[in-house]
Amino acid sequence: MAKPTLYDQLGEEGIIAVVNEFYDRMIMDKRVSHYFIHADTDRLREHQIQYFISHVLGGPRQYDGINLRTAHNGLNITNEAYEVAIKHMNASLRKFNVSPDIQVKVEAFLRGIKPHIIKK
Numbered sequence: 001m002a003k004p005t006l007y008d009q010l011g012e013e014g015i016i017a018v019v020n021e022f023y024d025r026m027i028m029d030k031r032v033s034h035y036f037i038h039a040d041t042d043r044l045r046e047h048q049i050q051y052f053i054s055h056v057l058g059g060p061r062q063y064d065g066i067n068l069r070t071a072h073n074g075l076n077i078t079n080e081a082y083e084v085a086i087k088h089m090n091a092s093l094r095k096f097n098v099s100p101d102i103q104v105k106v107e108a109f110l111r112g113i114k115p116h117i118i119k120k
């Protein structure tokens with residue numbers, strides 16, 4: 001039998017709950033909320049959910065947004081801001097009782113895409 005993907009383990013509803021929690025934490029955190037002042041937050045939420053389901057977790061949805069480097073170009077996202085995001089993602093996964101092995105995999109994925117998102 002094929003190995004279950006993270007998507008299989010979390011389920012679509014679980015992923016949506018985690019991404020919404022992550023997003024709420026980011027926009028309430030004064031260290032990073034300023035990045036989102038001009039963003040279209042509904043679109044961003046939906047795209048992040050699609051992105052996580054299709055890329056991070058191996059699920060079936062297609063991500064039809066622009067690529068990550070283009071999406072974050074000019075936002076000047078710092079290494080520190082990215083580390084804040086990783087902490088909020090871990091806290092969001094914990095809140096929904098996602099197992100530590102999945103937390104580790106998600107964090108590894110986020111560290112992998114970091115060079116595309118932070119400013120050079």
Ligand code: HEM
Pocket residue numbers: 032035036038039040043044047048051065066068071072075077081082085110117
């Ligand atoms: C952790 C991994 C991240 C992923 C997977 C991710 C994913 C995305 C995606 C898919 C978009 C495009 C949405 C669209 O087409 O509207 C986007 C845009 C954006 N992201 Fe991220 N992002 C991440 C981290 C961050 C961080 C750390 C910040 C800020 C601290 C950030 C701030 C933004 C903002 C402000 C936009 C909207 C830009 C605009 O509306 O023009 N992102 N992100």
